Amino acid sequence: MSEFDFNNNSHRRYNPLLDSWILVSPHRTQRPWQGQQEKASTDSLASYDPKCYLCPGNARMTGEQNPRYESTYYFVNDFAAVKLDQPDYVTPEADKENIKNRLFKVQGTKGTCFVICFSPKHNVTLPVMSVPDIRVVINTWTDLYLKLQAETPFKYMQIFENKGASMGCSNPHPHCQVWCTENVPTEPAKEFSSLRSYSAEHDSCLLCDYLSVESAEKSRIVIENDSFVALVPFWAVWPFETMILAKSHVASLPSFSEIQKNDLASIVKTLTTKYDNLFLTSFPYSMGLHQAPIHPVGDEYELAHFHMHFYPPLLRGATVRKFLVGYELLAEPQRDLTAEQAADRLRTLDDVHYSEK
């Protein structure tokens, strides 16, 4: 029989960071689509919207008024998922007689949530902001990291952005969120556990080793600069999923040099520009930063290797998305085009935003 063909034969790829598998069906890229069409984003927003609760000077849903801010601006989320203060709770330790306590485990969770507006302008997005302006966003992330470290007892701070209506974003004003909790949440906790086992077994960092292979192979790298690489992970789930990986083993934002932070701003701009250029639309995604807990214990600081994940849903054009539904929810994530094909597409796209040409 002929040789195994990664571009044509179904296979599973392993994600060593989350210790999970995904199913790749590359021959399926030609499948026609007759299902739900996404609304393509229209780029005709005004720079100020009197009805936007994030624009400078406007009233928020709670009635509070935003200042006339001129750069980034953050405030405590009016509908925070966790709160600073509430009674403590932990399920009593299970004893074998008590099936309920054994199976119904609960932890009360305190914390705090913020909204960070990237810009006073209602109609910009990261790819059309300047590198210095994105740098201000990165400074704000860093400041908030240090502030929460100094002023709260909480453990982990998750920065994330939902961009586009199809990714649950309810307001196009450019913003991200920060949810800070008493515990390391599931996904980063899984990553720490994988980094820990890998380090114990190989005396080395999983992500440093991974990067060394990717740098040699080049086929999944989209773009790089002195400090960062943006690549489609070998085990990507979303069609054009990427990861921005620090080239050196740096734990968290405050540990980066000024040059590295400029390089981060620059690679974020170029990657998101390529995204927009792919289907000539403001590309929806959820993205977020994974780094050391603000209050690390044990080996957590040492293990952490700063990276960002981008999870964009679009598959084939501005209106056709990938649904991670039935088989994905019940059995295993599945993708059609390969990581290498996705990286190829992104790599060859222009670095200049289509709106600026």
Added chain:
Amino acid sequence: MSEFDFNNNSHRRYNPLLDSWILVSPHRTQRPWQGQQEKASTDSLASYDPKCYLCPGNARMTGEQNPRYESTYYFVNDFAAVKLDQPDYVTPEADKENIKNRLFKVQGTKGTCFVICFSPKHNVTLPVMSVPDIRVVINTWTDLYLKLQAETPFKYMQIFENKGASMGCSNPHPHCQVWCTENVPTEPAKEFSSLRSYSAEHDSCLLCDYLSVESAEKSRIVIENDSFVALVPFWAVWPFETMILAKSHVASLPSFSEIQKNDLASIVKTLTTKYDNLFLTSFPYSMGLHQAPIHPVGDEYELAHFHMHFYPPLLRGATVRKFLVGYELLAEPQRDLTAEQAADRLRTLDDVHYSEK
């Protein structure tokens, strides 16, 4: 300080079946929604659609023609994610010198995929089908299980239904899919691993024990009959997520009695009717069956406890869904209303479909 209030204080709940946590923020149910509106499903379809590639007698996308079937009908998926035959592949065993093989694990995967039409009628759904007609669907699932067991070397058969455009379904003709693969996929594999540890530690079935607690508490049970319970799991992620659980420890469809299969048809009808009655719309969801592999090895048959998961996205009305996006993808699933509140809502709804009143 006052007592911990499960209906008002943020907490994490543990899912012992998947060994994971979810964040519950019950005070957040009042959050207004200004984001994407789903299209409410319109119930005005004809019973035959000349353009539908699943209707009897019509041509499929490949040009093949469906027979004039009169009950359920299944065929091999024209765009199957896995195929019967391809070369084999497994990443060579890692040795410590070779970082690439250590981090880039791949398995070739053969298998087969089917589409099962529930009915020749284009405009029905499970809740408006009769119990005997749903019983025929269950018979078809059982027959296919036995057929794939007898005729293929494959290991696991995943039955799932994507219902509604917002759950990636591209054709409203009532149908489900079956993906059958050489391996147990991620989600059932995690469940087997949890069932195995629990059984080793407590000499008992996790789901039998779980059911005994739920039956005593009643607060999360939506409906039950002699053979099955439909409940909102304590650790539910989707707003109105449910699980149909066999009351006895039965491994898979072929092991059920005729009476049990009738009871399964009946509880599927009532549960999905309640779903439709919740927001007076054809309720979207992804659902699927978890049971023993068709070719179990070791303890897998003994461990398996038949159940179905329903993952419906709607949150507050026919057009407002829950998005599992930024925080959920990067950190941890989050929900607003509690499992108990969701179960209460569903329990009190009528068992008669709103269209039949």
